Structure formats: structure tokens, C-alpha cells
Amino acid sequence: MNRRGFVSLLLGGGILGWLGAVLYPIISYLNPPKVPEANVQTVKAGSASDFPKNTAQIVKFGRKPVILIKTNNDEFLAFAATCTHLDCIVQYRGDLKQIWCACHNGLYDLKGRNISGPPPKPLDEYAVNIVEDEIHISEMG
Amino acid sequence: MDTKNPMVRRAYSWIDDRFHVTPLVEFMRHKYVPVHRHTVWYYMGGVSLFLFISQVVSGILLVLYYQADEDSAYESVRFLTTKVKFGWLIRGVHSWSANLMVFFVFVHMFSTFFTRAYRKPRELSWVTGFVLLALAMGFGFTGYLLPWNELAFFATKVGTDIAGAVPFIGEPMKIVLRGGEDVTGATLSRFYAIHIAILPAIFTVLLSLHLLFIQRQGMHEPQYLKRLPAEKKQMMAFFPNFLLRDVLLWLIVLNVVLALAVFFPWELGEKADPFAPAPAGIKPEWYFMFMFQSLKMLPAHVLFMEGEVLGILFFGLAGLAWMLVPFWDIKKKSGSKLDVMTGFGVIALLFIVVMTVLGYLL
Amino acid sequence: MGFYEAEKTHRVLSIVTAIAILVVFQLLMWPSSVSAEQEAELPDDQCVRCHQEMEILPEGFVPHDVHLQDGLSCAGCHGGDPTSDDEDAAMSPEAGFVGVPSKSETSAFCGKCHSDIEFMRGYLPRIPTDQIAQYATSGHGKGLAAGDVKVAGCVDCHTSHGILPASDSRSSVHALNVPHTCKRCHSDAEYMSGYGIRTDQFEKFAESVHGVALFENQDTGSPACNDCHGNHGASPPQVESIRQVCGHCHVNNMLYFNASTMAVAFKANGFHACEECHGNHGVKKTTDDMVGVGEESTCVGCHDGDAGYRAAEVIREHLRELVSAYEEAEVWRTEVHRKGMDDVEIGFLLQESHQNLIKARTLVHTFDPEKVGEMTTGGVAKARTALELAVEQVEEYDFRRRGFGLATIFITILIVALFLRIRQMEAK
Numbered sequence: 001m002n003r004r005g006f007v008s009l010l011l012g013g014g015i016l017g018w019l020g021a022v023l024y025p026i027i028s029y030l031n032p033p034k035v036p037e038a039n040v041q042t043v044k045a046g047s048a049s050d051f052p053k054n055t056a057q058i059v060k061f062g063r064k065p066v067i068l069i070k071t072n073n074d075e076f077l078a079f080a081a082t083c084t085h086l087d088c089i090v091q092y093r094g095d096l097k098q099i100w101c102a103c104h105n106g107l108y109d110l111k112g113r114n115i116s117g118p119p120p121k122p123l124d125e126y127a128v129n130i131v132e133d134e135i136h137i138s139e140m141g
Numbered sequence: 142m143d144t145k146n147p148m149v150r151r152a153y154s155w156i157d158d159r160f161h162v163t164p165l166v167e168f169m170r171h172k173y174v175p176v177h178r179h180t181v182w183y184y185m186g187g188v189s190l191f192l193f194i195s196q197v198v199s200g201i202l203l204v205l206y207y208q209a210d211e212d213s214a215y216e217s218v219r220f221l222t223t224k225v226k227f228g229w230l231i232r233g234v235h236s237w238s239a240n241l242m243v244f245f246v247f248v249h250m251f252s253t254f255f256t257r258a259y260r261k262p263r264e265l266s267w268v269t270g271f272v273l274l275a276l277a278m279g280f281g282f283t284g285y286l287l288p289w290n291e292l293a294f295f296a297t298k299v300g301t302d303i304a305g306a307v308p309f310i311g312e313p314m315k316i317v318l319r320g321g322e323d324v325t326g327a328t329l330s331r332f333y334a335i336h337i338a339i340l341p342a343i344f345t346v347l348l349s350l351h352l353l354f355i356q357r358q359g360m361h362e363p364q365y366l367k368r369l370p371a372e373k374k375q376m377m378a379f380f381p382n383f384l385l386r387d388v389l390l391w392l393i394v395l396n397v398v399l400a401l402a403v404f405f406p407w408e409l410g411e412k413a414d415p416f417a418p419a420p421a422g423i424k425p426e427w428y429f430m431f432m433f434q435s436l437k438m439l440p441a442h443v444l445f446m447e448g449e450v451l452g453i454l455f456f457g458l459a460g461l462a463w464m465l466v467p468f469w470d471i472k473k474k475s476g477s478k479l480d481v482m483t484g485f486g487v488i489a490l491l492f493i494v495v496m497t498v499l500g501y502l503l
Numbered sequence: 504m505g506f507y508e509a510e511k512t513h514r515v516l517s518i519v520t521a522i523a524i525l526v527v528f529q530l531l532m533w534p535s536s537v538s539a540e541q542e543a544e545l546p547d548d549q550c551v552r553c554h555q556e557m558e559i560l561p562e563g564f565v566p567h568d569v570h571l572q573d574g575l576s577c578a579g580c581h582g583g584d585p586t587s588d589d590e591d592a593a594m595s596p597e598a599g600f601v602g603v604p605s606k607s608e609t610s611a612f613c614g615k616c617h618s619d620i621e622f623m624r625g626y627l628p629r630i631p632t633d634q635i636a637q638y639a640t641s642g643h644g645k646g647l648a649a650g651d652v653k654v655a656g657c658v659d660c661h662t663s664h665g666i667l668p669a670s671d672s673r674s675s676v677h678a679l680n681v682p683h684t685c686k687r688c689h690s691d692a693e694y695m696s697g698y699g700i701r702t703d704q705f706e707k708f709a710e711s712v713h714g715v716a717l718f719e720n721q722d723t724g725s726p727a728c729n730d731c732h733g734n735h736g737a738s739p740p741q742v743e744s745i746r747q748v749c750g751h752c753h754v755n756n757m758l759y760f761n762a763s764t765m766a767v768a769f770k771a772n773g774f775h776a777c778e779e780c781h782g783n784h785g786v787k788k789t790t791d792d793m794v795g796v797g798e799e800s801t802c803v804g805c806h807d808g809d810a811g812y813r814a815a816e817v818i819r820e821h822l823r824e825l826v827s828a829y830e831e832a833e834v835w836r837t838e839v840h841r842k843g844m845d846d847v848e849i850g851f852l853l854q855e856s857h858q859n860l861i862k863a864r865t866l867v868h869t870f871d872p873e874k875v876g877e878m879t880t881g882g883v884a885k886a887r888t889a890l891e892l893a894v895e896q897v898e899e900y901d902f903r904r905r906g907f908g909l910a911t912i913f914i915t916i917l918i919v920a921l922f923l924r925i926r927q928m929e930a931k
Contacts, residue, residue: 007927010920017913018392025227025906029202033224062216063847065854085724089858103861104724104752117752118724139212223845229903382929389921396914403907406843 045135048076056092056099059137065089066126066137067099071110078126078137079112085119099123172379175362182252183360183383184390189249191391192242193348195398196280199235200337207287209333211326214289215412222409233402241398243281243428246274254466254486258361264467266354269347271464276344281426283336289329294413295423297332298324303436306449307457325415424500431493432456434500463489548585549593550577564664567673573626580612607647609656610635637736653694660684676734679717681727682708704728707785715788726752746776753777759868791826794867795819817872825863825879828886829856835893844896852889856882 045059045068056069058081067081069092079099081089088103098115099108106117113122129136157163174183206221206228208214221228250270253259259267286297301324305315320327366374377383425433435456439448462469471481545551545566554560554577570579578585582599584592594600604612614635616622623630638644638657646654660676667674675684686705688694695702708714708728716725731740731748740748750757760766760776769776780793780801792799794815802815832853839846859882866875 004927007920007923010916011924014913014917014920018917021910021913025230026202028226029228029231030205031226033226060851063850065851085722088861089854102755102865105754106724118722120722120724223847382925385921385925385928389918389925392914392918392921396911399907399910399914403903408843 042136042138045137048130048133048135051076051135054094054097058089061126061137067092067123068128068135068137069099069110071097076128076130076135077110078128079108079123080126081123083119084114084121084123085117090123169380170378172356172359173376174360174379174383175366176375176377177363177366179252179256179363182249182256184387185245185249185252186355187387188390188394189242189245190348190352191387191394192238192245192398195234195238195395196242197341199231199238202231203235204337209287209330211289211329214287214329215409218288219409229406230399230402233407234398236407237401237405238398239281239284240427241394243274243277246277247428250274251486251490253361255483256361256363257470257482259467260470261467262358263354263361266351266358267467268464269351269354273344273347273351275460276340276347278428280336280340280344281428283332283340285426286329286332287336288409289413290410291413291417291420292410292423294324294415295419296425297328298419299423299433300425300429301328303433303449303453306447307453308450311453323415427497427501430500431496434496434503438499459489546571546574546576548576548578549588550581550583550585553588553590553593561664563662567667568664569666569668606652606656607650609658610638610644610647613657634735637734641733641735641737642739643737653688655688659688676729678723678727679721681729682714682717685728704784711784711786712788713786745778749777749781755865756868759866763868763870765870789864791819791822791864794822811870814870814872818867818870818875821872821876821879822860822863822867825856825860825882825886828883828890829853829860832856832886832890832893835890835897839893839896842897842900844900846893846896849889849892849896852885852892856885856889858882859885 043059043061043066045057048070051057051068051070053070053074054072056067059066059068059078065081066078067090069077069079071077079090083090083101083103083106085101085104085106088101090099090101090106090108092098093100096107097110099110099112100106101108101117101119104118106119107115108119108123109115111122112125114120125140127138127140129138174180203221206217206225208217218232222232223229253267253270282297282300286293301315301318304318305311307314316322318328318331319325320331362374424430432452436449436452439452441448443451466482473480473482545555551560576585577583578599581603582601583594584598584600587593587598592598594602601612617630618632618635620632623632639648643654643656647656662675665675667677669676669678671677672679674680682705689700690702690705692702709718713725713727716722717727729737730751732738746757746760756777766776768774769779781787781789790799793801795818796803796812796816797819800815800819802811806812806815832849836846836849836853839849859878863875863878863882866878869875
């Protein structure tokens, strides 16, 4: 192989490599990731009819945990699940129909208001919408 | 066309039959670039062009995931940098090449200024170039807000406030820019529209003109070179010699941009909260720093005018004067050692450098 | 200059002086004029007028006193006729004047209104009216009934003329101020001598987890003296009631303890409940070393080599496992965060893991190693998952650098090739 041929080979190889280095990231980028939620404005929380009455579950909302409650009247409620006292995660007490923080016996009613114990502030409320049996939790506008 | 490949030749003649490109190719072939000790500055415009192309490509890719909405802008940028494969790279390239582009445009401009390349017949190249710089800064200003983070939010507040201090037209201008009295989601929508539709449209037209002028008129030769006899001048063919060197430099710049994106990822910061107090250390992008710092250093009142208004008027007039340099150019008197224009250039450059440095030190 | 002239000059001078004083006064007052306007005003009746004039307003008399604010002027409590400017008529027993009550009369003096449901309804419909009855059951009340005038009566805590509701942060009985109010007597060794009560409660409390939360973090949810000892019925909780007192906030701890075998043993031995391990006023933030068999263990005081000793050891080990798994993952999370990588999911898992740790620490009060172990195992699993994610993120970080290296190689090859091609071309 002569010198010119070698440089051509190098040039061709370099261009191919360069194209790879540019196109591979771009094509990977175009392929949407498995988690399609680009925002945390709305979070889906499963089927509304499968959710047992008078129970609650903790749902991840961005960086924050949210407590999703289904009352006996099939009404859905959602509040920030972090107790306003010392950041424990609150739980729903079906027997009391209230939200309870086990750490220092703080109680919130079903409007999120701190009604007993040390919590200094109410829990932030989130909006819940049911769209075709799918629970959607979103921030209060 | 002197290629030996028959396929290429056939394809070329097919096109040439229809579009008559041969005169164009002939023109390109006879375009020469003078070689001298200032040749290096010829590459600055090319590098700026390359960085602009990087901006277009990475910008288009960003649009695929970005959401220009008060509630989801920050989250969408976060999402694209953390969850989308190579999203961090695309954003890093966009941010870094934007900053490098403004830097190289500045270098390009001052090299043009000091080599007097703006003189006849290149007055309009200079004017379009200046407008392109202003547009590039507009890109920077509008793009800065788009991730909707705390620093950008307050920098935009301050920036549009400064625009609002312009006499007479300032207040309405501010309202139009902000899409209302205050910086809100409406501002974000506006800045997004300006950043990805309005500015690119204007920029493309002006850039085409700017490039067309260069191609038509060829490279400017410095004064001393013009006086040399033709045989003593060293020349380089634009195509392919100069263009290949251009590409070589572009590749180096690309690698630098990639390195910056990988090793110095562009920060996202905290999400903007319009009701939170302004954080410490609000600063504009570095290329606005000299203006920001000068306005900060002006006293509240100068004579009968507000300091800020005076500063804005000064920058407005200085910018206008700078743009119109080719039309009031002062030629160096023969025999005189003093070159007035070089003096102006040095003062402008020193002012920008000192103010920028002060802005980061104070 | 005649007499008339002199008088005129004098009058002009005094007017000018008055204006000048007014202007200066206005200037001085100007910045605060808004707040000055809002400042509570004294009631305008004959009692205040005379007492103000003669400068014999009672000590600590403040206009924002809740009674003055509600329109009860001096006569509201002290009786008399506030409309009469005749001292004798205004403060005559015929006009209902009662003057200053003696210490033993105070509770009746205040109770006149505060124990009258009908009366109080007109002011604060929801206020309790059993304070005097409660007071009679308290250590203070009993002492007073026995003729001891050193004990605290109504005004010793509430003040006489600067009374504010407990919800007002200026009040002497506001949650943040209660310990300081009690301290005035209870930390005074000389004053308290003869009662056989310690005087170090305040110092101990101030350093305790509750005191730090109250004073340093201004957490009014943290208990002050009255939250455990009661307000008007103040007395120390007894052996039986102490766990109710603590359990008021620390519910699960109390429930677990009550259901445990330990509760039975404690009762048999006459031990206090919570206080036995945690102390009272000086209760410290708990550490995991309080269980187990180490030096700081509270278990080894009774247990030595028996089943309880081994249970303590196992419980301690479970906690240690979770804490170390959590801490290791937390270090990695910090590293991920520092590298600017995605730590949202990791943070979530660690938050959950930390919840498990809190629950496990509460479950220590079941004294059942299995229950604690179940909780810590769950927490360890979450911490491990978080750790895996963190490692992935750090690997991604390294992948970016390697990817960059590869891209650089390609680009460099291309640059070199271009360079050589240009040289070849120009050599011709």
C-alpha cells in the first residue's frame, strides 16, 4: 500500500468513526426512554375500582411521597405524605378516618388540616382525577 | 469535474445540465485566500459558523423533549438530562457551544476590526456581522431562561428590568418581552418562541447574506499585503486547501466542546420559585457581564439623569457607533504614528475585559 | 418694652417652641408612626386617668393585656366606679371596690369570672372553666389551701396586668416561655428549700431532646413542663401514669411496651415505665447503643446472660445491619449527587429505608428480636436496591468518560488523516 492509499484509508476510517461517534448518541437520544413521564405534574396511580375502600397507599410524586386515600364514599384524596412536624411519613387510619403520624401521634383530618399533636401546619393537598378508571394525581393549580 | 469515477461524473453532468453549476465551481476554484501572518484570524468566522451549526443540530434535538411550560419546563430538562440517553450530552453541547460561539464571534469581530477588514467594499459584511452578534446575544438571553431555574429566572427579571429602563420605549418593550407585567409562564412561552422561531429565522437570513458577501468579495487583504506585487503574494486555494483546514479546526473545536460537556456538565440548579427571595449571586451570562457591571457601578444619578438610563443610552449609542464603524472610519494620516481607530478598538476591548473581570471579582 | 409686649413675645415664643417640639417629635416618631397608631391604647376612664397622673399604675401594666383589650378596664376585676373622679367615691366598697386580693384570695378573685360558664361564654365560648377546680387538686393549690403563700397562684404564672392568651408568643404561658416561667421558682434552690424537690429540672430539660427541640428549633410541638405535668392541676405523673404521659405523643412506643412481657416484669418490680431507661427531664435523644449489651446499654442493668440479654444483643445487631446498609447507600447517593447524576429514585428508596429504621427503632419497645428483624430486613433490602442504582449511576458516569475517550480517538484519527491529506496535496 502506498502512502496515499494509507492516508485515504485513515481518512475513510476516521470519517466512519466520526459518523459513529456523532450518530450513535443522536440515535440513542431519539429513542424515547422507558419512563415516558417528562414531568411530575401528574402521576398515574393505578386503577380506581381496584383500590380498596377506606385504605390508602403512598405514591411517588417526583421527589415527594404522596398519600392517596380512598374513602368509604369512593372519594379519592391525596396529600403530601411527609408530616409537617419532623418529616416522618404519615399513614391513613381507617378506624379513625384520619391521617396519622406514628412518630409523635400527630393527626390530620381528611382535609389535611393538622388537628391534634405536634404538627404545626396542614398537609399540602393534591388534586385527584379519575380518567377512565385510572387515578391521576396532580398538583393543586 | 476532474474525478475519475464515472458514476460521480454522470451524476455531476445530470445536475449541471439542469442547474448550470459549472460557473459556480469555476468561481470556487479561482477563489484564493491570502497567506500571511494574520491568516489565522480568517478561521474565526468559520469556527463560529461551525458552532452555529452545532447549535442548530443540538437545539433541534432538545426541542424533541423540552416543554415550554412554567410547570414542566424544569422537569422536562431534568428528565432529558437524567432519563433520556445522551440527553446530558446534547444539552451540554448546546450550552457549551453557545458560549463558545459568542466567544468566537467576539474574536472574529475584533480581528476584523483591527485588520480594518470592514473598509470598503465590506461595509455590509461588518454591519450584518454586528447584527448577527446582537442576535447571538439575544439567543443567549432567551435561551438562559428556558430551563426555568432559579438563577435564570432572576437574571431574566433583572435583564428585562434593564430593558425597561430605556427611555420612552423601555416600559412597553419590557411588557412585550415579558408577556405581561412580570416574569411568568407567559415570559417563558415568549422566550421560547423567540429562541426557536423568531431569532433563527432572522439569523438564517442575515447569516446567508453575510456568507454570500464573503464568497462574492473574497478575503480581505491587510494593507501591507495589498501593496505587494502579485507574484510576491502567497495564496491558498479556498477549495479544497482552506476548507480542509477549516474542517480540521472544526474537528478540534468539536472535541473541545465534547470534553467540556463531559467534564463540566452544565448545571441545572434549583427550580425557579417566583415567590422565593432572590438568591445570592444572580449573574447574567458572561457576555452580558460587562454591561451588567457597568450599570451596577454607575451612580444612581448623573447630573439630571438616572445613572441606569445614562448607561443604557451610552451602550445604545456605542453599539450604534460600532455597527456604523465603516461609515465614519478615520484613516490613519500618512506619517502619523497615531492610529485613531486602533485606539478606539483597544479602549473598547479593554473596557469589556476589565468590566467582565470586575463583574466576577466584585 | 412694656408688659403687654413682653407677654406677647412670651406667647409667640411658647407657640414656636410647642410647634418645634411637635415637629421634632413627629420627625422622631415618623418611621414608626404606623406601628404607633396600631399600638394598643389604654382605656379612657377615671381609674386610668388618675393612676396615670399620679404615676401609680401597677407594675407590669401593659396596654395589650387581654382583659384591657376585651374592654375590661381596672373596674372589671377590681370593682369600683370608673366614672367618678372622686377618689373616695370611686374606690368605695359601696361601689363594689375590692382592691388588691391577697394571695389566698386570688383564685376566687379570678374564678369570679373564669369559673362562671355563663359569663365566659360572652368572651371566649370555648375556654375551659375548670381551672380553679383543677388548681385545687394541684400541688400548688393544695399548698395554698394549707396556708403556704410561697406556692404559685394564678398571677405567678399568668402575671397580673400583662396577661395574654397562651397562643400569643409574648405570653408568659406560651409554649416557648413556660419553662422559663416555671423556672423562676423551681430553679431557685433557696426558694425551693424545704419542699424536698430538686431544682435542676430546667437545666436538664434545656439539654434534653425536648428542650433542644423547643428552645433551639422553636418546635412548639415539643413538650414543655405543662405538657407532662398538666397546667392548672400541676403535679408529677405517678408510676402508673408516666407511660400515658409519654405515650401521648410516642404512641407506638407505648402500645408496643404495654403489650410486651417487659411491662409485666416492670409492674411486678415497681419500675417506672419509660423513665426507667430514658430518664425524665433530661431525656436524651436515643441512640442504638441504648439497647444491646454494650457500655451504654440500659438492658444490662437487669439482664446478664439470660434470654433477655441475648435478645438485646440480637436487636442491636439488627439495627446495626440496617444503619450500616443505609449509611453505605447514603455515601453512594452523595457521590451520585456530587457527580451531578440522577439521584431521585435513590433518594426515594433511602427515604423508605430510613422509615424502616425509624419503625425498627420503635419496635425495639416490643423487645422482640423477630419483629425488629423483620423491619430491618425490609430496610436493608431497600438500602441495597438504592446502592445498586447508585452504583449504576456512577458506572454511567464512567461510561460517559470512556465514551468521550472513544469519540476523541475517532476524531483524532480524522484530524491526523486530514492533516496528512492536506500535506500530501500541497506537496505536489
